[in-house]
Amino acid sequence: MSNNHVLANSNAAKKGDKIIQPGAVDGGKLPKDLIGRLDRWVNIDFSEVGNWVDCAAASPTSAASVKPEIISIGAPKGVTKARIGTVVQKTGRTTEFTMGKVKDVSMTVKVNYGRKTALFHNQILTTAMSQGGDSGSLVLDQAKRAVGLLFAGSDTVTLCNPIQEVFKRLGVGLA
Structure with a gap:
């Protein structure tokens, strides 16, 4: 995924x-x-x-x-909804293991995709914890429960899709 x-x-x-x-x-x-x-x-x-x-x-x-383990984190242990103030973690291609804090769970934001932009609703906003190339990282809380799928960011914030919405739309779940 x-x-x-x-x-x-x-x-x-x-x-x-x-x-x-x-x-x-x-x-x-x-x-x-x-x-x-x-x-x-x-x-x-x-x-x-x-x-x-x-x-x-x-x-x-x-x-x-494929393996269920995430480098520097281990295997996910379920899913949960993100909550404001939750400390989250991910391992990504560019920044490797990083942590952040959830700042918003219902963000509406426009994301630049090169020549086009796309509007996203009800997104998770965290403090900066990613750079280009980290997209697709699973974001987990400290109990290793998946909360989001990282898809965009800037120097000051990171954006994630709520994991329950990702699983529902794709018809998948954790292995």
Whole structure:
């Protein structure tokens, strides 16, 4: 599981597209780094209607190509709703392990996707805990319960989709 803008190229992908890890930007190459194929995603609406998630999921090529453990955190232990003041953590590609604090759980925000922007409703806002390349990181509370899927940020804040909404829209859950 990750973001649409990561796995599905902001709506431009096709079901079955190859997913490699590490990504091509980080030196990943086919066929040796193939870990899955794009299975499903929620389209990003670039009109003023708005979105609730930026998410996608891939089917692994083999059980050995994915593990439930998150580096520096361990395996998630369920899900919960984010609450203002909750200390959260994630491990991402760029900033690796970082922590932040939930500041808002119902944020409406416009996110820049290069040449287009998309409006998102009911998003989780945390203190800055990410940089470009961290998108798709699972955000957890200190009890290792998933609260959100990181999808955007700036020098001062990080934005996450509520994990329950991601799971509902994708029809997935924790392994």
